[in-house]
Amino acid sequence: MAELNRRPVASLWIGDKLHYLNQLCLKSHILAGHPTTLYCTDDVQNAPEGVEIRPASEIMDIDMSIVDQTSASFLSNVFRYKMIKKTDAIWIDCDAFCHKPFPDDMKHIYAGHGFRGALNCGVVSIPAQGDLIDMLLDYYENLPEAPPWFNKNQKRKLERFASDPLAVRIYKAERTAFGPQAFTYFAQQTGDYKRALSPDYLYPVPFQLNDIFYDPYGRVEGHFTDNTLSVHLYTNGTKPWWRKNAPLEGSYADRMCKQVGIDPNQALK
Incomplete structure (x- = not known):
């Protein structure tokens, strides 16, 4: 077991069993020397050795009725910033493989994603005190009738789901409105967008090419650079x-x- 002397990382799991890719990614951080915490809603028994299992309720209560109407990952968008605020750990999605350890002095860890320039929030480190995290948490805790960046078409979609709880309504109108869209918008408002890393740091393989990870003839490492720290699967x-x-x-x-x-x-599965 590697000496766990690097910055802590953490994630959330909703469910009672990890897939092998999740095991792989969590263990990769342990082997890189990162103390790794997995906050869980259920009694997960198949986490890799060295991963610390903690109840998700230590950070926030997970409303399973909302999860049932959206997706298992939906509330992780709220959870990650509450976790950062409370613990100052680096958020990692359970499908982010640690290619190299995160540098101790890199306080802003997030990157553009794919071909469109939006920020992804699969791996995130931001200051636990500051305008960006405060604006994100205020957005989640005081949801507006429509996110401030929604256009007319998105607002019309909201109207179609008027009978649903507000969070579910926003999710159905735009699946990423709690995730990359919110993170990108508020990072632009605070000026933190300019601190974003280039995609090769955290998302070297574009989402559209994700099957390459299973292709024995695919040159996955051809997408990597000397900057690459994490590989999103x-x-x-x-x-x-x-x-x-x-x-x-x-x-x-x-x-x-x-x-x-x-x-x-x-x-x-």
Whole structure:
């Protein structure tokens, strides 16, 4: 086991069992020396050795009725900033693989995503005290009838779901309105957008190419640069077949499992 002498990282899991890719990603941070906490809503028994399991309620109560009407990852968008505010840990999604340790002196860790320039929030470190985190938490705790960046078409979508709870209504109108859209908008308001890292730091492979992680002939590392710290595996975009079957031999997912010491066959969907 690596000496855990680097900055702490943390994530949230809603459910009772991790998939092998989640095990892989969490263990990669342990092996890089990051104390790794997984906040859970259920009794998760298959987390890798070294991961500290804590109840999600230490950070916030998870309204499962809202989760049931949206998605398992929906409330993680609120949870991550509450967690940062309380613990000052680096947020990591459970499908973010640690390629290299996060530098101790890098206080702003977030990056543009894909081809559109929006900020993703799959890996986030921002100051626990400051305008950006305050504006994000105020947005979540005092939801407006419509997010301030919504256009006319998005507002019309809101009207179609008028009978739903406000958070659900916003989610149905725009799935990323609690995640990348909110983070991008408020980072622009505070001027923190200009601190964003380039995509190669945290999202070297574009989302649209996520199947490359399972291709034994794909040159995944060809997307990496000397800057690359984290590799997002995009499990939400993965085709169902890959969730139910072990990765093909020689693929990036297979090679990383062997490198880290994860048996995919023990944690398939």
